[in-house]
Amino acid sequence: MDDAMFEKGLKIRRATLGSVYVDKALASADDFTQEVQQLVTTYCWGEIWGREGIDRRTRSIVNLAMLSALNRPHELGIHVRGAINNGLTKDEIKEVLLQVGIHCGVPAMIDAFRVAKTVLAEIEAEEGRDKA
Numbered sequence: 773m774d775d776a777m778f779e780k781g782l783k784i785r786r787a788t789l790g791s792v793y794v795d796k797a798l799a800s801a802d803d804f805t806q807e808v809q810q811l812v813t814t815y816c817w818g819e820i821w822g823r824e825g826i827d828r829r830t831r832s833i834v835n836l837a838m839l840s841a842l843n844r845p846h847e848l849g850i851h852v853r854g855a856i857n858n859g860l861t862k863d864e865i866k867e868v869l870l871q872v873g874i875h876c877g878v879p880a881m882i883d884a885f886r887v888a889k890t891v892l893a894e895i896e897a898e899e900g901r902d903k904a
Contacts, residue, residue: 774814781818788821788828788854832858836868840884841876848884852891862892 786794801809821831832855839848855865865888873881 774818777818777822778810778814779818780822781813781816784821784828785813785817788817788832788857789850790853790857793850793853828858829855829860832860833864833868836865836884837872840869840872840880843880843883845883845887848887849891852888853895856892856895865892 782794798809798813821828826834832851835851836848836855839851852865856862860868866885869881869884869888872884
């Protein structure tokens with residue numbers, strides 16, 4: 773595996789998803805899942821998220837829509853947080869999810885709103901704790 777691309781991916785992954793999440797994912801990897809973590813970090817985050825064709829904010833919009841359409845609530849929750857870290861507002865996330873409803877169906881949209889609402893509330897609670 774390309775060490776430089778892994779490091780590039782690790783930097784982007786941490787900036788988007790947060791070091792706490794990424795460090796936990798890497799630390800919990802075992803003999804069975806270690807290669808998955810290497811692959812995701814190198815190729816998803818280094819090779820693809822590291823491309824210059826579109827910015828991270830736009831990539832977050834695309835991910836929110838795709839993960840909602842695919843009904844992947846765990847990954848959607850992670851990427852709601854990532855979208856905030858990449859500069860999207862709560863209202864912009866809402867607009868993406870409404871778009872999902874029109875093109876992918878109301879059940880996908882409702883599930884996506886449910887996940888996003890939970891994650892956004894967690895972020896607001898964390899920000900409140902940080903200010904205290």
